[in-house]
Amino acid sequence: MPELRVHAGRHYAVQYHYALPDDAWCVELSEAVPAPAAWAGIPRAETHLPGHAFVVAVIPDEDPSLEPAVRIHGHDEHIVPYEIMRWFMERVAEQVERCRLAFEQEARGAAQ
Template identity: 85%
Template sequence: MPELRVHAGRHYAIQFHYALPDDAWCVELSEAVPAPASWADIPNAATHLPGAAFVVAVIPDEDPRLEPAVHIRSHDEHVIPYEIMHWFMDQVAEQVERCRLAFVQGASEAVE
């Protein structure tokens, strides 16, 4: 489920997914887009959905030697407010920590 935030009247989304080819978690930041009008009658339906990601953090979780990286994916200019970028980077830092902790715990369980 994406996380949504509104800043200065614009909607932003953060979405997590696992990229099997990269053995990595991806954290994507996008500008959220309105949900289809047909969802208006559905109770608790989302009002906005993630749009096309313009910043993606890739966090490897299989090889601790690989560094997390941030990719900028945009054909046009995006202005990202500081508060939104800070929110995104907090989410990235938390995911990096989870991946590193899981790797350490997995390595220690393998030795036992």
């Protein structure tokens, strides 16, 4: 489920997915787009959905020697407000911490 946030009248989304080819978690930032009009009558339906990601953080979770990285995507220029980038990077930092804790727990389990 994506996380949505409104800033200065624009909608943004952060969503997570696992990229098997990279053995990494990806945290994506996009400008959110309106949900289909047909959803208007559905209780608790999202009003916006993630659009095309223009910033993606890649967080390896299989090899502790690999560092997280941020990829910038797109042909168009995207202006990302500071508060939105900060919100996104907080989510990235949380995911990095989760992956590092998992590495530590796995290492402790292997040592026992």
